[in-house]
Amino acid sequence: MRPLLSLIAAGIVLLARSAGAEPLAAADYRLETVHVPGAAFAGLARDGGSLLVTDLAGGRLYRRDEDGRLAAFGPVFPHGLDVTGDPTGPYRAARVGAEFIVAQGWTPANVDENPLDHSLVAVDGAGKVRVISRDFWNPFDFVAAEQGFYVVDAARNSVELVAPDGRKKTLISFRRLPQAEGALQSLSPTEFEAGNGYEVDAVPTGIALHKGRLYVALFGGFPFLAGAGKIISIPATGASEPRLEADGLNAPVAIAFAGTGAMLVLEHGTYDQRQGFAKGSGRLLRIEAAAKSRATIVSGLTRPVSVLVWDERQLRVSDLAGNLHLLRRE
Structure with a gap:
């Protein structure tokens, strides 16, 4: 029998519901979770009537059609684990005109550098690859606009504007984020003494363009x-x-x-020094700026990566455990 992922790549296998406890959606949402063993789903975008998904575990782009089947297309991008043990590869992808634009992560650990590493890449309908720019350290997300692409470089702590011809301009470089005095004492009372200041890198991750402003998620280092x-x-x-x-x-x-106009924010979760990001600690929040309110759309997520507004009633969320969470407002 062929491996499951190779069958999915051929467009043969229907996704099954994930086993085990499901995340919990708000009362006005219906949640369905589908699971692909061995996958590490990251980027989500719409491609006509299909869902465009990136898989860090295999370095592939997939389309999920209305019948629920996944079909791989395009090249195999560099992929593997980075120096922290997290997957790296094609973080995000989106159709822009006749091409697919891909934000490709930094070089996996213990692997020779590839010409596609840490780059913004265009893939045409025939699968031919064109590197737009490699002048990044770790391009994690992007948004397309008339003047080019707004790209967040998570390692340089910056937002870059990249023209279609590859010319690049830094729009902002983020300062380190100061932490509350004593916040780290629960981690190490001896190393982080009360009264000592502490700062972390901003680590920009997600980006969105809304009404002429760029909204950037600062993950925090x-x-x-x-x-x-x-x-x-x-x-x-x-x-x-x-x-x-x-x-x-x-x-x-x-x-x-x-x-x-409500802002949807996907939280990766809370972190434990011994176990990493805690299982089930991720959430999708709905933030209403005018009303100064926050509501949880879905909780109990484990290492989620992307959120996509599919239409007025439907949302999509990906995670690194190979799950696609499909939410529909009732």
Whole structure:
């Protein structure tokens, strides 16, 4: 028998419901979870009537059609584990015109560098690859616009504007984030003494363009303190100081906007020094700025990566355990 992923790549196998406990959706949402063993789903985008998915475990792009089947296409991108043990590969992808644009992560550990590493790449309908720019350290997400692509470089702590011809301009470089005095004492009372200041890298991850402003999720660097994440925004021109949109977040990793204008924020979860990101600690939040309210759409997620607004009533969420969470508002 052929391996499951090779059957999926051939478009043969229907996805099955994931085994075990399911995440919990809000009362006005119906949740269905489908699971592919061995996959590590990351980027989500719409491609006509199909769902575009990136898989870090195999370095592939997939389409999920209305019948629920996944079919691989395009090249096999460099993939593997990075120096922290997390998967790296094609983080995000989106159809832009006749091409698919891919944000490809940094070089996997213990692997020779590849010409596609840490790059923004275009793939045409025949599968031919064109590198737009390799002038990144770790391009984690992007959004397409008329003037090019807004790309977050998670390792450089910056947002870059990349023209279609590859010319690049830094819109903003994020300062390190100060942590509350004594916040780290629960990790190490002797190393992090009360009264000592501490800062972490901003680590920008998700990005969204809404009403002329770029919204950026600041994940916050190691040790990934609970409540240390933020959402900021800047004009798409980058010509002003960032504006705080939300704080007190647990490692926010992706942003989207609903048709009503509400901001959807996907939290990767809370971190434990011994076990890593805690199972079931991820959440999808709905934040209404005007009403100053927050509501949880779905909780109990484990290492989620992307959120996609499919239409007025449906959302999609991916995670590194090979799950696609399909949410429908009743």
